[in-house]
Amino acid sequence: MAGVQVANVSRSFGAHKALDDVSIDFADGGFYALLGPSGSGKTTLLRQIAGFDFPDSGRIAIGGESVERVPVEKRRIGMVFQNYALFPNMSVADNVAFGLSVRGEPKATIATEVQRALDLVQLGKLGGRRPHQLSGGQRQRVALARAIVTKPRVLLLDEPLGALDKALRVDMQIELKRIQREIGITTIFVTHDQEEALTMSDRIGILRDGRLVQEGPPEEIYDRPQSEFAATFLGDANILRGDATGSGIKLPDGTTIAASTGASVPAGAKASCAVRPERIRISTGATTSDPANANTLKGRVSKRIFAGNNSTYFVERDGQTLKVIVQNTGTERLAEGQPVVLTWSPDSTVLIAA
Amino acid sequence: MATTRILEGLGRFYIVLLLGFLYLPIIIMAAMSFNASPFYQLPFEWTTDWYASLWQNDQLIAATWNSIEIAIITTLISTVLGSMASLALYRYEFRGKKFLQALLFPPIAIPWLITGTAMLIFFFGVGIGRGLAAILLGHVALALPYVIVVVSARLQTFAPELEEAARSLGANQWQVTMRVTLPWIMPGVIAGGLFAFAVSFDQFVVSYFLSTPGQTTLPVEIYAAIRKGFTPEINAVSTIIIVVSMALMLLTARFFKFGGEK
Numbered sequence: 359m360a361g362v363q364v365a366n367v368s369r370s371f372g373a374h375k376a377l378d379d380v381s382i383d384f385a386d387g388g389f390y391a392l393l394g395p396s397g398s399g400k401t402t403l404l405r406q407i408a409g410f411d412f413p414d415s416g417r418i419a420i421g422g423e424s425v426e427r428v429p430v431e432k433r434r435i436g437m438v439f440q441n442y443a444l445f446p447n448m449s450v451a452d453n454v455a456f457g458l459s460v461r462g463e464p465k466a467t468i469a470t471e472v473q474r475a476l477d478l479v480q481l482g483k484l485g486g487r488r489p490h491q492l493s494g495g496q497r498q499r500v501a502l503a504r505a506i507v508t509k510p511r512v513l514l515l516d517e518p519l520g521a522l523d524k525a526l527r528v529d530m531q532i533e534l535k536r537i538q539r540e541i542g543i544t545t546i547f548v549t550h551d552q553e554e555a556l557t558m559s560d561r562i563g564i565l566r567d568g569r570l571v572q573e574g575p576p577e578e579i580y581d582r583p584q585s586e587f588a589a590t591f592l593g594d595a596n597i598l599r600g601d602a603t604g605s606g607i608k609l610p611d612g613t614t615i616a617a618s619t620g621a622s623v624p625a626g627a628k629a630s631c632a633v634r635p636e637r638i639r640i641s642t643g644a645t646t647s648d649p650a651n652a653n654t655l656k657g658r659v660s661k662r663i664f665a666g667n668n669s670t671y672f673v674e675r676d677g678q679t680l681k682v683i684v685q686n687t688g689t690e691r692l693a694e695g696q697p698v699v700l701t702w703s704p705d706s707t708v709l710i711a712a
Numbered sequence: 713m714a715t716t717r718i719l720e721g722l723g724r725f726y727i728v729l730l731l732g733f734l735y736l737p738i739i740i741m742a743a744m745s746f747n748a749s750p751f752y753q754l755p756f757e758w759t760t761d762w763y764a765s766l767w768q769n770d771q772l773i774a775a776t777w778n779s780i781e782i783a784i785i786t787t788l789i790s791t792v793l794g795s796m797a798s799l800a801l802y803r804y805e806f807r808g809k810k811f812l813q814a815l816l817f818p819p820i821a822i823p824w825l826i827t828g829t830a831m832l833i834f835f836f837g838v839g840i841g842r843g844l845a846a847i848l849l850g851h852v853a854l855a856l857p858y859v860i861v862v863v864s865a866r867l868q869t870f871a872p873e874l875e876e877a878a879r880s881l882g883a884n885q886w887q888v889t890m891r892v893t894l895p896w897i898m899p900g901v902i903a904g905g906l907f908a909f910a911v912s913f914d915q916f917v918v919s920y921f922l923s924t925p926g927q928t929t930l931p932v933e934i935y936a937a938i939r940k941g942f943t944p945e946i947n948a949v950s951t952i953i954i955v956v957s958m959a960l961m962l963l964t965a966r967f968f969k970f971g972g973e974k
Contacts, residue, residue, distance in 0.1 A: 410876060430879045437880040443873035447895040457881035460891070508881060 360421025360511040361386040361544060362407060367416030367426075369402060376402040377413070378568040384512075384561075389538055389545045391555035393592065394565035400548045401516060403565065407546060408514050409433045420511050436505030436543075437514040441521060442497045444489040450500050451476070451485035457508035475507040476500075478537060495526045502534070506541060513538070515547040519554065531558055552592050556580070564588050580634075582619055582708055589632040589710065596638070596680045599712070602629040606709065611676055615653050620709035628712035635683040637706035640671055640698050651701040655680070659696045673698060738954060745947035762948040769945055775933035776949065778844060779913055782929060786851040786912035791905040793852075794859025799893065801860075802867045816857045824917040827854065832921045846922040847929065851912040858911060859904035866900025902964060913957075 362384040369377040377399045384390050392400040405411045406418060409430035418426040425433055444453050451472050452459075458468045476482050479499035489497060498518060505513060518534070519527045535558055538545050549555050555562050556576045563573040564587070572579055572588045583589035586597050598615055600607035602623035606616040607630065615631050623629040639651060657675030671682045671692060682700060692698060748757035766772065801813060819827065831850050832842070840846050870893065878888045894901070916931040923932050930953075934946055 408880060410879075430876075431882050431884055434882070435880060437877070439873045439877055441871070441873065443871065443877035445874060445878070445892055447892075456878065456883070456891075460878075460881065460883040460887045504877075504881065514880075 361388075362512055362546065363417070363419040363422075364403070364407065365417040365419075367403070367406060367413040367418060369406060369411065369413050375568045377406070379416070380565070380568070380570045381416075382563050382570060382573055384544055384546055386544055387542045389535070389558060389560045390547060391559035391562045392546065392548045392565060393550070393552060393555040393562050394571075395550060395591070397567075398565040399568040400550075400565045402568075404514055404516055404546065404548045407512070408435055408437055434508070434511050435514055436508060436510035436512070438498075438501045438505050438516065438518045440517045442489075442501040444497055444500055444504075446489055448489075449485065450481065450487050450489065450492070453489065453500055454485075454504045454507050456504065461508070471507055472503075475503040478506075478540070479503045479533075494522050495530060498522065498530060499533075502537065506537070506543065510543070513543045513545045515545065517548055517550070519549075519551075527554075534558065556592070562592065564591060566591075583632055584621065584710065586630060586632065586710055589708065594635050594681060594683075595632040596635060597630050597632055598678075599628070599630040601625075602627045602709070606704070606707070607631050609676070613655065615707060616704035617707035617709040618704040619707065621711045623709060623711045630710045630712060632708045632710055633702055633706055635670070635681040636685075638680070638682045638700050638702045640673070640682045640684060640692065640700055642692065642696065642698055651703050653702050653704060653707060655700045657698055657700060659692050659694050659698055662692065662694055664691075671698075673700060675700075741947050742951040742954065745944055745951045747944070750944050762944040766945045766948045772930075772933055772937070772945065772949060775928050775930045778928065779930035782844065782848050782851060783909050783913040785848055786855055787905050787909045790852050790855040790859050790908040791901060794856050794904055794908070795863050795897070795901050797856075798860050798863035798867055798897075799889070801864060802870075816860055819854070819857045820861075824854070824915075828918040828921040831918060835922065842922050842924050844923075844927050847919050850918045850922055851915055854915065854918060855908035855911045858907040859901075862904040862907060863897055863900045866897045866903075870896050906961070906964060 364380060364382045364384075367377055367380045368375070380399070380403060382390075392403060394400045402411070406413050406426075407420075409425065409428055409432075413426055416426070417424060420433065420435070445456065448456070454472045454475055455468050458471055463471075472485065473482065476485055479502055481496060481499050481503065484492070484496065489500065492500065501518070515534075519530050522530060531554060547555075547559065559576060561574060562576050562579055564571040564579065566587055572584050576592075579588060579592050583592065583595070586595075589595040589597065598607065598609060600609040600615070602625055603614060604625040605618075606614055608614050617631050620632075621629075633653075655675055657673040657680065659671055660674045660679065661672040663670045663672075667686050669684050669686060669691065671684065673680045673682060680700065743756070744752055745762055746756075746758055746760065747753075748759040748761070801809065828850070831846075831853075835841060835846050835849075840849065874892050874896070875888050878892045883891065914931065915929070916935065919929045920932050920935070923929060928936070930949070934949070937943065937946055
């Protein structure tokens with residue numbers, strides 16, 4: 359078990375900069391998500407950590423030992439591939455045994471370790487099956503057992519749940535988290551699914567165009583995004599743009615928005631405010647003077663989407679559409695076309711430098 | 713319904729015709745190898761004399777052994793080299809790769825007569841000359857493209873993540889190839905090997921150009937024998953070859969389902 363340090367890693371393919379000066383510290387035993395849209399460099403970064411590809415510059419260390427020029431087979435990592443990559447010509451047990459067997463471990467040790475790994479992923483009785491006789495979820499578990507049986511220093515997962523259907527995916531998220539806790543292995547997990555990143559990981563690194571945009575615990579990134587991209591990519595956010603006032607921004611129409619979290623932007627500079635849809639209150643009444651909900655905007659409901667436990671309102675205001683999510687508490691529902699007042703707290707408003 | 717039945721009937725008739733066209737000459741030849749008359753005279757009179765006299769025909773037997781030996785060595789060399797070449801073409805990107813791959817196909821299309829002439833001239837020029845070694849060299853060159861094409865086709869169905877997964881588990885290049893890649897392409901390698909064997913064992917033109925009177929292969933010897941005067945011994949040796957090669961094919965087909973999932 360070991361932590362992973364990535365320091366100033368860059369990698370280009372021709373003119374395309376796949377990774378541009380990325381530095382992340384993955385602490386020992388943590389569960390990390392690398393989140394980003396396709397082409398953001400998250401898979402490239404994972405492949406650098408795995409050792410399938412070497413960086414043009416920068417340093418990668420596993421457990422304090424520099425590995426940036428060490429090929430994958432000597433890095434002692436475990437990896438789960440997107441499509442599982444189980445060996446079709448081998449039984450489930452032989453698949454799991456592969457890593458121990460190429461190391462030349464004695465047969466008896468292999469058998470015990472394989473059984474233990476299969477028990478851990480709750481497939482103890484399926485060792486004799488062939489991969490094609492298994493369901494998607496079972497294959498996923500075999501791939502995981504195969505990756506951890508060699509006691510790797512770090513576990514790398516490349517969109518491991520992408521091929522599963524929604525219900526199974528949620529089960530596997532819980533399962534994966536349980537196994538990771540049980541063996542306490544440093545885990546780095548690539549995904550484009552923000553929900554998966556939020557629910558599973560201790561820390562998230564958001565990548566965009568080969569750069570690390572923000573890194574931190576999910577709550578911190580969600581509550582205090584440092585860029586419009588981070589705000590909108592991890593969860594939903596309403597972005598209001600204007601000029602910084604020192605304590606918030608002034609919108610083009612003169613309305614001021616107070617923000618008590620986020621960056622400090624000198625007055626007069628361009629800045630934006632991000633506010634989560636569930637933090638906004640929507641009402642038909644007059645503006646309140648409640649200082650806790652000091653930010654106020656007037657608008658008109660353009661659309662309402664009912665989703666059972668909540669409703670999403672799209673509110674038109676000064677040429678911009680704001681999104682508001684309201685828990686369904688049985689109170690009056692607003693009709694489309696209705697004029698409304700939106701209020702929210704400066705505490706829920708994050709100031710972002712443009 | 714009626715039309716379907718007519719079409720089905722036509723289809724069956726067509727298959728019978730096709731099979732007859734393919735196998736009737738062979739069956740007649742096999743039957744005649746057991747017929748007493750050397751001039752194909754009927755009524756049929758059972759005899760194994762031709763097989764007995766075949767046993768006495770040292771020249772024909774020597775040529776048969778030459779053929780078998782050359783075919784086996786050709787198969788081994790071209791299967792190993794061809795599979796290695798296919799793996800290299802699959803794994804690595806290098807300059808001129810496309811050109812090299814395109815160069816693989818013409819030898820299959822160039823008439824053997826021309827290839828044979830070219831080889832004869834070349835081998836004389838470089839001092840290899842004629843003989844069994846020259847024949848072997850020629851056969852390997854002819855069989856290689858077949859092996860590469862067949863094995864490469866199989867490799868197209870191979871998922872590259874399997875090699876990556878094996879490496880991530882600590883396997884070195886040799887272990888990856890022997891334990892993951894080779895088992896997957898094995899049906900292709902066996903099919904390629906069969907092709908190589910057939911190309912060599914059936915080869916007449918190139919062997920004819922490169923053989924010397926004492927050292928020759930079975931097809932060349934059969935041709936020489938027919939020119940001297942046809943004997944039913946040829947029927948006998950042909951029948952043995954057909955039985956053995958069909959048995960080999962059936963065995964291989966039984967153990968390896970070509971093209972499908974293994």
